[in-house]
Amino acid sequence: MTYDVIVIGGGPAGLSATVALSRALRKVLLVDAAEPRNAPAEGIHNYLTRDGVPPAEFRELGRAEAVRYGAEVIDGEVVSAAPGDGLLGVTLADGRRFDARRLLVTTGLTDELPDVPGLREQWGHGVLHCPYCHGYEVRGKAIGILGSDPMSLHQAQMWRQWSDDITLFLHTAPAPDETQARELAARGITVVPDKVAEVVATDGSLTGVRLTDGTIVACDALVVAPRFVANAGVLGLLGLEATGNERGSAVAAEPTGRTAVPGVWVAGNVADQMAQVVSAAAAGLHTAAQLNMDLITEEVQQAVAGAQRSAASSR
Known part of the structure; x- marks a missing residue:
C-alpha cells in the first residue's frame, strides 16, 4: 500500500496530526519508536481537560482515537x-x-x-525545568x-513566583552583577x-544537593536548564x-511545517x-491541515492533466 502520509513520531504532535489527517479520509501510517520525552513525568499539565493525565495514558488515548478514524499505528524505529x-520511502529496523x-x-x-551525579535519576520528579509544567506541584517548597x-x-526570578524559598546555585553560571545581586x-x-x-536523594526522593566542599543544602526540587536537541536523525537522511546554539537545536521549516x-x-x-504538550498537539493539527491542502492541490493538478489528456485523445 502507498499511504498518503507516513507520520514518524507518536507524541502529541504526531498523534494530533494523525487524527486530523485520518478524519480528512487520508490513508495514514503512524510509526512510533515508543520513547516519549515526557515518560518520567507523573502527569501532563496546562492541557485543558487533560490536566494531570499520565503521559502513557495520554499516548494510549491518542492512539485509540487515531485507530478509530482509520489510521494504522505501529511501533518501530525508522532507520x-x-x-x-x-x-518517499521509509525502512524500519526490522526490515519493513x-x-x-x-x-x-x-x-x-x-x-x-547537566553532568551532575544523581541528577538524571531524579529527572521529571525532583529535577525539573519548566515552571508552567511543574511549578504548581512544588509551590511553597x-x-x-x-x-x-x-x-x-x-x-531564579521566574520560580520565585511559586515559592519564597529559592536558592540559586551559581555552579557554572556567571556571578550576578550589582544590579542583578540587588534584584535577587x-x-x-x-x-x-x-x-x-551531587544530587542527593533518600528513598528515591530528592532531598538536596552536595556542594564541592561537602556541604549538603536541603531542597525539595532542583531546577535545571537542559539543552533541547532535535531528534533529527531521520531528517538528516533526507x-x-x-541547526542550533548553546541552548539546543531545531529543524527549520516554514510556518506551515513544510x-x-x-x-x-x-x-x-x-x-x-x-x-509544550498542548502547543505541540496544536502544531500537529495545523501542519496536518496545511499538508492535506498540499495533497489536494496536487490532486487538482493531476485531475486537470488527466482531463486534458482525455480531451486530446478524443479529438
Missing part, C-alpha cells in the same frame, strides 16, 4: 528514509518498508541534562536552581557561589540538518524547542 519513484506521498516528522527532542549560564538568574536580594533569593557536586525537502513536513518539538 532509513529516501525519495524514490515519486514517493513503507511508501507514502508525504512524510510528516514529529520525532520531538532530547533533553541533554524549597527550590534550588542549578546555574549554567546568565539565563539562570532569570530562572530584594526577592529573598539566596545565592550560593559553589559548584554542585538532507535536512538541525521543509526545504519536497514532500517532507515537520511539527512539534523537532521544529519548536519550547512547545
Whole structure:
C-alpha cells in the first residue's frame, strides 16, 4: 500500500496530526519508536481537560482515537528514509518498508541534562525545568536552581513566583552583577557561589544537593536548564540538518511545517524547542491541515492533466 502520509513520531504532535489527517479520509501510517520525552513525568499539565493525565495514558488515548478514524499505528524505529519513484520511502529496523506521498516528522527532542551525579535519576520528579509544567506541584517548597549560564538568574526570578524559598546555585553560571545581586536580594533569593557536586536523594526522593566542599543544602526540587536537541536523525537522511546554539537545536521549516525537502513536513518539538504538550498537539493539527491542502492541490493538478489528456485523445 502507498499511504498518503507516513507520520514518524507518536507524541502529541504526531498523534494530533494523525487524527486530523485520518478524519480528512487520508490513508495514514503512524510509526512510533515508543520513547516519549515526557515518560518520567507523573502527569501532563496546562492541557485543558487533560490536566494531570499520565503521559502513557495520554499516548494510549491518542492512539485509540487515531485507530478509530482509520489510521494504522505501529511501533518501530525508522532507520532509513529516501525519495524514490515519486514517493518517499521509509525502512524500519526490522526490515519493513513503507511508501507514502508525504512524510510528516514529529520525532520531538532530547533533553541533554547537566553532568551532575544523581541528577538524571531524579529527572521529571525532583529535577525539573519548566515552571508552567511543574511549578504548581512544588509551590511553597524549597527550590534550588542549578546555574549554567546568565539565563539562570532569570530562572531564579521566574520560580520565585511559586515559592519564597529559592536558592540559586551559581555552579557554572556567571556571578550576578550589582544590579542583578540587588534584584535577587530584594526577592529573598539566596545565592550560593559553589559548584554542585551531587544530587542527593533518600528513598528515591530528592532531598538536596552536595556542594564541592561537602556541604549538603536541603531542597525539595532542583531546577535545571537542559539543552533541547532535535531528534533529527531521520531528517538528516533526507538532507535536512538541525541547526542550533548553546541552548539546543531545531529543524527549520516554514510556518506551515513544510521543509526545504519536497514532500517532507515537520511539527512539534523537532521544529519548536519550547512547545509544550498542548502547543505541540496544536502544531500537529495545523501542519496536518496545511499538508492535506498540499495533497489536494496536487490532486487538482493531476485531475486537470488527466482531463486534458482525455480531451486530446478524443479529438
